[in-house]
Amino acid sequence: MIGDKKIGFIGAGAMAEAIISGIISAGVIKSDQIFITNRKNQERLDQICRTYGIPAENKNAHHVRQADIVIIAVKPKDIDLVLQIWGAHFFAEQLVISVAAGIPVTYFEKKIDRVAFIRAMPNTASHVRLSATAICGGTLANSRDLDLAHRIFCAIGKVLVVKEELMDAVTGLSGSGPAYFFYMIESLEQAGIEAGLSRDVAKELILQTFMGAAQMLYMSQKEASQLRQEVTSPGGTTMAGLEMLNRYDMKEAMIQAVLHATNRSKEIEKLYASECKTEE
């Protein structure tokens, strides 16, 4: 799907691994088309290469620099160092995709003005090709670049092209989203145990219930609220359970979680956007 193009990863952490795992299993790329580098942690690089069949010689910063597409997957705090070290090496025909939360595309463009940048916000479900990814392009990113990014992320889930101003909300909702679900599952596991089930049984029941409910909603024309009502018999067990979720204001907790995460992304963005201005 992306032909013989090479993809280079700067950063070999959780998000890089999720993307690598997804694109290899989707068959969009062969392992030997992937190049990767990581700061300091050689063991981590070795582990990723072993797991995904990436040839040992591809763990090479020089090769990553030569890749057709470079995916920057380091924490926002490490972006500056990456741009310092790598900035001079990016070349005009390259497409650079950043998955860093909160870093505006203009920040990259101010530092390096000859390269097409795309900001992407996937999530770790890329691993299993079920990511929800949003992308937006910088000023030099043309439709061919967006199409290329679209094809990469489409292979590992759903892709939405959004205006950059929406990226913080995307980050707070679906970028961080898997963590909210894992947290709910952790809580439900504990609940199952307190209700008398073993951890294994509780986990199996919850997982199947989540997958079933998600699939039902996905396939149905009905709203979540309607499906919820169909589970809730008057005076029954679900009503008793939901009463507690309302008493402890679970809805408000979820809303605040997403808004707080969105604001955190905005804070990071402001930090970098203001730095762009002072450099003008």
Ligand SMILES: NC(=O)C1=CN([C@@H]2O[C@H](COP(=O)(O)OP(=O)(O)OC[C@H]3O[C@@H](n4cnc5c(N)ncnc54)[C@H](O)[C@@H]3O)[C@@H](O)[C@H]2O)C=CC1
């Ligand atoms: N983990 C997640 O669920 C998601 C993360 N992201 C974004 O992806 C980026 C990476 O996040 P994670 O993978 O979770 O972080 P991580 O900490 O697991 O991985 C980052 C990796 O980058 C390496 N690194 C740091 N500086 C480097 C440099 N100068 N050159 C090469 N490698 C360097 C670190 O050694 C580390 O292995 C972040 O910007 C985050 O906002 C986006 C969506 C979801």
Ligand SMILES: O=C(O)[C@@H]1CCC=N1
């Ligand atoms: O927690 C974070 O900052 C990253 C961005 C989205 C998910 N993880």
